[in-house]
Amino acid sequence: MVQEEIRKGPWTEHEDVQLVFYVNLFGDxxxxxxxxxxGLKRTGKSCRxxxxxxxxxxxxxxxxxxxxxxxxxxxxxxxxxxxSKIARKLPGRTDNEIKNYWRTYMRKEAxxxxxxxxxxxxxxxxxxxxxxxxxxxxxxxxPIMETGERNFYDNVGLDIYAVNKNKSTxxxxxxxxxxxxxxxxxxxxxxxxxxxxxxxxxxxFSEEILASPIWDYCPDSLWMMDQEDSNMIFPRxxxxxxxxxxxSTHFTG
DNA sequence: AAAAGGTTCAACCGCATCCAA
DNA sequence: CTTGGATGCGGTTGAACCTTT
Numbered sequence: 001m002v003q004e005e006i007r008k009g010p011w012t013e014h015e016d017v018q019l020v021f022y023v024n025l026f027g028d029x030x031x032x033x034x035x036x037x038x039g040l041k042r043t044g045k046s047c048r049x050x051x052x053x054x055x056x057x058x059x060x061x062x063x064x065x066x067x068x069x070x071x072x073x074x075x076x077x078x079x080x081x082x083x084s085k086i087a088r089k090l091p092g093r094t095d096n097e098i099k100n101y102w103r104t105y106m107r108k109e110a111x112x113x114x115x116x117x118x119x120x121x122x123x124x125x126x127x128x129x130x131x132x133x134x135x136x137x138x139x140x141x142x143p144i145m146e147t148g149e150r151n152f153y154d155n156v157g158l159d160i161y162a163v164n165k166n167k168s169t170x171x172x173x174x175x176x177x178x179x180x181x182x183x184x185x186x187x188x189x190x191x192x193x194x195x196x197x198x199x200x201x202x203x204x205f206s207e208e209i210l211a212s213p214i215w216d217y218c219p220d221s222l223w224m225m226d227q228e229d230s231n232m233i234f235p236r237x238x239x240x241x242x243x244x245x246x247x248s249t250h251f252t253g
Numbered sequence: 254a255a256a257a258g259g260t261t262c263a264a265c266c267g268c269a270t271c272c273a274a
Numbered sequence: 275c276t277t278g279g280a281t282g283c284g285g286t287t288g289a290a291c292c293t294t295t
Contacts, residue, residue, distance in 0.1 A: 010263070010289085032280065048281075049264065084283060095283070100262055107260085 007041040011050055015040055019047055020055055028056075053096045060092035064101055072098055073105070 011019075022038040028051055031044030040047065053059075064072070068090055075086045083095035083102075090098065 008265075029281085044280075045266095045282095046264075052282095053263070081284065096263075099284075104261070 005041060006043055008046075011054075015042070016050070016055055019050060023051055023055075028052075053094045056094075058092055059094065064093070068093065069101075069105075072101060076102060 007015075018038050018040055019034070022034045026034055026037070028048075031048040033044070035042055035044040035047045038047075042050075071090060072086060075089055079085055081099075083099045087093055087095040087098050
């Protein structure tokens with residue numbers, strides 16, 4: 001068998017767009033399938049990671065809030081390095097992000113322990129106090145998006161997520177979402193995004209998508225799913241449902 | 254202004270677990 | 275029950291970015 005070359009390293013915006021498109025077509029489960037069908041020269045694993053850690057529109061960006069930081073420390077003391085479990089309690093944060101945060105946090109802790117505590121009164125006491133060791137206190141000057149502009153990841157991702165809201169809340173781990181903070185903000189944002197914003201994504205890339213091996217991979221059968229399966233992926237009430245049906249008829253001619 | 258050192262974070266790897274055949 | 279493929283998880287790495295000198 002001729003092993004197709006696998007791309008590694010940073011994702012390009014174009015790859016991202018393609019991945020988002022196919023995830024919205026097929027859902028975020030069948031990664032190997034999506035990897036093949038999308039024409040991305042990536043492994044399913046890599047696609048999943050990219051989606052989960054970066055493209056998933058429910059993700060928050062930017063620094064952890066003090067509340068989140070406290071939660072991480074609290075939960076870590078309870079569960080140890082169970083990052084994904086901890087992440088489920090922090091809606092919009094990924095295990096990777098929390099893991100990275102924790103490493104930074106621990107390093108800072110270690111550094112502070114090494115260095116003899118200055119008897120400064122401004123340095124609020126207890127070493128267990130998250131806020132005293134919290135990186136966010138030092139680093140909040142950094143803007144979430146350096147340029148301040150909303151790029152593809154902020155725009156399209158969220159908008160598509162808006163469209164998939166019903167579907168994804170079904171699969172969401174409820175015990176995390178039930179914590180009932182900040183996810184509201186996310187949904188708020190989502191609800192505010194006008195539906196038209198979805199269109200440019202498909203408009204801009206339809207040619208590439210049409211050129212994708214998906215059409216070789218499942219010549220006829222692909223769109224056979226549309227009635228039943230598309231209802232699963234995009235419920236009828238879902239605005240994306242119509243887009244999907246439109247798209248499928250458009251692609252199949 | 255440039256070099257050095259430090260920090261952050263996206264992405265990879267290997268192992269574990271799940272699940273369908 | 276076994277096996278093999280898919281997916282998930284945690285650890286680690288390295289490039290890009292930031293800060294300090």
